[in-house]
Amino acid sequence: MFSGNRGLLYLLPAAVFVVLCGFLLRGLSLDPALVPTALIDKAVPHFDLAPLDSHSAPLASADLSGEVTLVNVFASWCGPCRIEHPLLMEIAEMDNINLYGINYKDDPAIARDWLTELGDPFTRIGADRDGRVAIELGVYGVPETFLIDREGRVRYKHVGPISEEVWSRELLPLIRNLRE
């Protein structure tokens, strides 16, 4: 007597699976590391972040013009950030590249310990404790890196850790271009 309803109930797992497959298929054509940000070639949204702690300078959108700048979104709880970090340290030592950090949903004390341990490549670090600025910037996950030109426009965004390859093939040529 329940056959109608029960039949539907047994169909449920298959139906859920069909929906899931739709997403997976869509997912195949999306590259999680390549996020075409809506912000490309647009001005960085307005934000004003408090410094991570007394050892760092604050970060606001106003700081992002005048010189070519890299903004790296990081967190101490993020595994790939550790992998990326040595490269950021190298980048920090290069001439006239501004490297700023946004510390995403993190405990400032732990983030500071993390930077003490691995080195602090950032000249400014804004603490985005509730993740509001990350939403404004369309941050997909940590780590993520934005390249911003002299006029304060977003020119490139890399999702995931920057590798040597990404640095030498994508970011560095772009930075050189923007300088000219």
Added chain:
Amino acid sequence: MISEIGHIALILSLTIALVQGIAPMIGAARRDGQLMAIGKTAALLQFFFISIAFLALMNAYVTSDFSLANVAQNSHSAKPMLYKIAGVWGNHEGSLLLWVLILATFGAAVVFFGGNLPPTLCARVLAVQAFIAVGFLSFTLFTSNPFERLFPVPLDGNGLNPLLQDPGLAFHPPFLYLGYVGFSIAFSFAIAALIEGRVDAAWARWVRPWTLVAWSFLTIGIALGSWWAYYELGWGGWWFWDPVENASFMPWLAGTALLHSAIVCEKRDALKAWTILLAIVTFSLSLLGTFLVRSGVLTSVHAFATDPARGVFILAFLVVVVGGSLALFAIRAPQLKSGGLFSPVSREGGLVLNNLLLTSAAATVLLGTLYPLFVDALGIGKISVGPPYFNTVFIPLMTPLVVLAGIAPVLTWKRADLYGVFLRMKFVAILTLLVVAWCLYETWGGTFLGTLGIGLSAWVGIGVLVDMGARVGLFRDPIRVSFSKAMRTPRSIYGMNVAHIGLAFLVAGITASSAWRTEVLRVVQIGETVSVSGYEFVFHGVEKIQGPNYSGERGHFSVNRDTRDAIQLFPENRFYPVQQQPTTEAAIYTGWRGDLYAVLGEPDAQGGWSARLYFNPLVSWIWLGSLVMALGGVISLSDRRHRVGAPHRIMSGKANNRVATNV
């Protein structure tokens, strides 16, 4: 030459798998004994040929034959032998070959141990198993051939990622795959049963040992992976809710649910459709994990080199296998008659609740893992789901589960006497409260979640001990009587209790290491002493070291103890020139109370070194607990009813659950 033999053997096993998939299926439908018998021969042949292919690839790795593209990309002549062998499965192509080898091993095992299966069921199980093999073998041959040659032949190889050159990780994939692939047997049994149209106690009894085997292996596999992350990544953590970790955790949760629901199916002839569904879902989650890890849909630290073409192939395979089986389920399952009724307060009721919690947990992990993908695909925006999400949703789900595990042994089948349960648990509750009080006193001012976890752990642990005591009449009967009662208690009871003790250890380890970990990060000078939760670390300096395929620095710390020799800790920083990659080797001293964990950082200009020193309380209990859980699975496996009881189907009466044609 040997590699070509391997390649041909792999092609041969694909054709054999095709035969094995079709012939017994037709044979079973026609009740043709000869056609059905082909399945057994084919399963053994398939195992034989895939073994040859696997050994051929292993030979190429051991002899450093860089004319194979796969070897050149993933091995190096100056690599220790263990990692040359482990290198076989340290990459996408080789790990797929390991996957099909294990699949074929399980197929052959069904032939060996399935003598008591009805011929049609056995034939269908082998056929379903073969279809899975066809999928994976063609995936291997057409998109990821490990035997591809490379010309010109390079002088040396690229080497294996140094992070993976580690004994823990060398054995992690085989155990993990034995678990993943082991669930394929439960899956094949479920599909065969749906095709046959009957699920009964005998079916559940046949499925259970295979599920136990797979579950025990998967438990060990996940534990090895997390142990590796703990000591090799040098971050002091042991679980990161990374998509790849989640991919192995979801089948484990579903498999644990299956393990429990199969008991109800076997003993009470109830929850049949649900058990079948769980068997399908568990293996589907294993396949989904494979898809996620190899398709590049999600970013992960440990993902294999990914390729969208591979992703399309696995997704198509997923659609056929999972979609097909769920469709079959939707057609056939409503016709399965359910058996024994039970009241909500009963062992069945408890197991149903256990299943609901475990499947909710699996769904939660699935949602958290795929959420970034859902949101991205819908174009809503970009979000990230990190450990905060998982920790928030997991604690409320796991707390009632662990409480339930403590009560489980005293619940009786069909209807439990609630008052009796209270009486039996009174003693356990009092002891647990004492532990909680002691814990609060010791850690006053700390986190209450920690105390909650320790209380839960004590509840399960004490519950098990009290139950075992009551079963054998300890302190009530004379020792001799107790002893003979203990001898007569079924192994499955021991298995359950040992696994639950493992759970108690696991919960205690997770809780203590998360709630009361101490981390000190500082620049140390030679001779300086650093205090970490009462342990005095003395720094003695750093020396240069040279390994077989790396160079580096080794620091030296010692920790003095009152009564025994001082603990010596030698954390290393290694640099592997072939891959241009540094690794951190944490120095760990494991004790009962916790681990002392030291990581060497970078030198500073004044001759000091930065160092991270941890005290991780009870952290090794996590892996001890996992091992004990797996041991519980093995003990349960040795239960008499799996060894002798060739279960016979009752062909008439109530237990006959043939599909009624006109429901």
